[in-house]
Amino acid sequence: MTESHHDVLIIGGGAAGLALALEIADRRAVTLLQPTPDTRGASRWAQGGIAAVLSPSDDVDDHVADTLVAGDGLCDEAAVRFTVDQGPAAIAWLLSLGVPFTPDPDPSAGYPYHLTREGGHGARRIIHADDATGRAVIETLERHVGTHANITVRHDLSAIALIADTAGHCRGARCLDEASQLHVLMARDTVLATGGASGLYRHTTSPHPASGEGMMMAAELGAELMNLEFQQFHPTCLYDPQGAPFLISEAVRGEGGYLLGAGGERFMPNIDPRAELAPRDIVARAIDTEMQRNGLDHVWLDIRHLGEEAIRHHFPTIHAHCASRGLDLARTPIPVVPAAHYSCGGVSTDLSGATTVPRLYAIGEVACTGLHGANRMASNSLLECLAFARGCARHLAERHSDSTAPLIEHPQGTAPPSREMIAELGDALRNVMSARVAIVRSDAGLAEAARRLAELSERYTAHLARTAPDPDAASLWHALRLARLTVASARMRRESRGLHHNPDCPLHADAAPSPSRIYLSALEAS
């Protein structure tokens, strides 16, 4: 075991973690944990772009209003306005760092970079780098982080738990290296930027999604979690049973793509006046219904009418990926299905990313800031990463607090973990969540999920709890407990709203709904 001392410890190296590191590093020393930079983290896979009010014909109030509508009555308006207000400055910052956003060749457009549209947005306000915006942003931020003298990046460590003291402060993190050796990283301030919880589901839009590890590490210290029942399914993941998960950006619909059902007919115009550009909860549910009603494995997305040249120009990554899977976007509709994409719930924070635990912060998808409410509007998430990373940096630059209270000890196991058991329980967990806690959830299905997840937790405790520290075993433990809290939150919400749709209570229950707040102690009660 090693013990080391750090100033600001950032756990997670996606858009939020990297942006915070850069913004705070001139004032405080940063240690950034970024376990496997090539694959992990959802930011890298974000295709569409970043929503911000950039066009002279757009308006901050309109972006706020669209976000509130998409969030189906559950957004915190102060968080929405805080985020939207910072859009133009955040984009100017990224441009100053050299993010290669796609220019608009049309001089009459009023803004030098191309702005696309996505579901729920009443205007063109998505700035993008072709159809691989996340990758362009991450690579640019990584380049700057890599050369900053006050930032140390550790690729070899995975955090498995946070360290608490008897005063209730967060004091750093316990980490494992690639040989499962324990490293205790003490920190003055600890920031979770660990991503969401889409990994609780079988089919996801990114290859290695997080499974809520950061949320549960915070909950173990007593942090409040919020809105866990609102898991977003992106309407259009490529249906490709033999291939890796691949997102088909909402920008394809933004540039005119149609969804086609069983008879090759559009079905969205009959469901919502915004048709294919309705908010994601509505589109994903409509696709799910179309598939259920007609016994389909997928529906189709048709963008042929845009023409081959425009398709190749706007969507080079998607075009190339589809071609590599034998599909020509310019000549045939492509098969698509909804897949788990984004967790609207997470660790509750204020506008500086502060959680309810002193000296613990959360930014990016792990956090629940109030911006998304019951359903996130497309491309608001990278904006949230930037806005809250910069807000958190301003806060951390001004405050230093110390605690010298004794640390709370962590018990440590010794036996080697069983890989088969980890794989079996993980599969069972994802099957339960996908079958019972997905786009539509019923009272009976949620009760069944609660029972099955409690059984899986018991099996975990019986077989794995005494094993040596192991990142996969720790991740599974966090995932099982978060899944149970998600089900508990879903059972508490006696209405359908946004991404939470329960036919046993199909309507809004309340004109002024409250977010659902939950603590780890709810598991003891269930």
Ligand code: SIN
């Ligand atoms: C997309 O390109 O459709 C994904 C972007 C997002 O989820 O905001």
